[in-house]
Amino acid sequence: xxxxxxxxxxxxxxxxxxxxxxxxxxxxxxxxxxxxxxxxxxxxxxxxxxxxxxxxxxxxxxxxxxxxxxxxxxxxxxxxxxxxxxxxxxxxxxxxxxxxxxxxxxxxxxxxxxxxxxxxxxxxxxxxxxxxxxxxxxxxxxxxxxxxxxxxxxxxxxxxxxxx
Amino acid sequence: xxxxxxxxxxxxxxxxxxxxxxxxxxxxxxxxxxxxxxxxxxxxxxxxxxxxxxxxxxxxxxxxxxxxxxxxxxxxxxxxxxxxxxxxxxxxxxxxxxxxxxxxxxxxxxxxxxxxxxxxxxxxxxxxxxxxxxxxxxxxxxxxxxxxxxxxxxxxxxxxxxxx
Numbered sequence: 001x002x003x004x005x006x007x008x009x010x011x012x013x014x015x016x017x018x019x020x021x022x023x024x025x026x027x028x029x030x031x032x033x034x035x036x037x038x039x040x041x042x043x044x045x046x047x048x049x050x051x052x053x054x055x056x057x058x059x060x061x062x063x064x065x066x067x068x069x070x071x072x073x074x075x076x077x078x079x080x081x082x083x084x085x086x087x088x089x090x091x092x093x094x095x096x097x098x099x100x101x102x103x104x105x106x107x108x109x110x111x112x113x114x115x116x117x118x119x120x121x122x123x124x125x126x127x128x129x130x131x132x133x134x135x136x137x138x139x140x141x142x143x144x145x146x147x148x149x150x151x152x153x154x155x156x157x158x159x160x161x162x163x164x
Numbered sequence: 165x166x167x168x169x170x171x172x173x174x175x176x177x178x179x180x181x182x183x184x185x186x187x188x189x190x191x192x193x194x195x196x197x198x199x200x201x202x203x204x205x206x207x208x209x210x211x212x213x214x215x216x217x218x219x220x221x222x223x224x225x226x227x228x229x230x231x232x233x234x235x236x237x238x239x240x241x242x243x244x245x246x247x248x249x250x251x252x253x254x255x256x257x258x259x260x261x262x263x264x265x266x267x268x269x270x271x272x273x274x275x276x277x278x279x280x281x282x283x284x285x286x287x288x289x290x291x292x293x294x295x296x297x298x299x300x301x302x303x304x305x306x307x308x309x310x311x312x313x314x315x316x317x318x319x320x321x322x323x324x325x326x327x328x
Contacts, residue, residue, distance in 0.1 A: 002247060002310060003193045003194060003195050003247050004195065004247050004249055004310065004312055006193075007193075007195070007211040007212065007213070007249065008323065008325075010210075010211055010212025011210050011211055011212070011322070011323040013212070014209055014210050014211075014212065014321055015320060015321040015322040015323070018320060018321025018322075020204070020321070021318070021319040021320060021321065022319075023203070023204045023318070025202075025204075025255060025257060026203075027203035028203070029167045029170075029171075030167060031167050031168065031171070032201070037196070037219040037220055037221045037235055037239070038189075038219070039187070039190075039191035039192070039215070039216050039217055039218055039219055039220075040184070040187045040189075040215050040216050041215075042208060042213075042214075042215045044206060044208050044209075045178055045208075045215065046174075046175050046178050047171040047174050047175055047178075048171065048174025048175070048177070048178065049171070049206075050206075051203070051204050051205075051206045051209065052203050052204050053203055054203055055201040055202070055203055056201055056203075056222050057201045057222050057223055057224075058220050058221050058222045059221055059223075059231050059232070059234070059235045060221075060234060060235040060238040060239065065230075065231045065234075066229075066230070066231065066279065066280045067223050067229045067230065067231035067232070067280070068223070068231070069280065070223070070224060070229075070278070070280045070281075070282060070283070071201055071223045071224040073270070073278070074224040074257065074258075074266075074282065075201070075224065077266075077269075077270070078257055078260070078261065078266075079257055083166060083167050083168050085168055085171065091189060093189060093238065093242055093243055094238075096242070097242065102238075102241075102242075105241075106237070106241070106304055110303050110304065112303050112304070114234070114237070114304050115230070116230045116231070116233065116234045117234075118234060118238065119234070139274050139276050140270055140274065140276070140278050146166060146168065148168055154185070154187065155185040155186075156179060156182060156185060157178055157179040157182025157184070157185065158175070158179040158182070159172065159175040159179070161172075
């Protein structure tokens, strides 16, 4: 049995006790969260989010690329969110390599160089500020007065705000 | 008080009872999930995921763009995941507009045309298959023999697998 099959058995149990079938499409709290994909960072647990509350956007690093700008534009323009919460975290995998080395490894193995930036970083707080800056500079995200960035500590479970 | 401040109070409570400070960086279950950002779709609840279990990647639609390919390459190459679970869902916002109309609206308002595809779609199952296909066609994601796609029903809480 694959891990996927094991998780599908969990999904059956979730459906059996499901009672939230009438939630509206727009997020109740009007918030979009952009967080790292890291397995230890659970935005539902940390922020106390329930089904229906918030858009949750995630990728390697919790960085802002074209796809997060697309998702945030859709979130605000079509589904009414107004606040943005950015979350990076301690012990992030993105601190363990450089773009150049990672892409060179891939090129050696596959013969092709990736057509994307790996978005590695060396300073957590600085990359949170970089992400806030990219959101605020985007011409297609209409509401950027409430954009705040945080570092989640995977050893203490605590969020720390990064000041601009 | 902003909604963000309200969620930060939840984060304080999460930290006070936190007991998972020694989890390793690589996901315990070796799985990466790519799901829509929709507020009603809670991958932790649906799949029974705990902190430390899986990478969770999310965007508008749960579609595969360059940034998801980047995140999956990092997930597999640097952090050892081997299975991929793709989740779209019923009543998705991406079914309610077209790329051309959305981008024309933005251009009318801002004077600029977005430099990204909005990735809207008209058929859920077909877009899940499109996402599976994009993952399998990517030269930089090494393990694509375990890529399965699902549609989550927001009214019943049930996952349905999309057959290739």
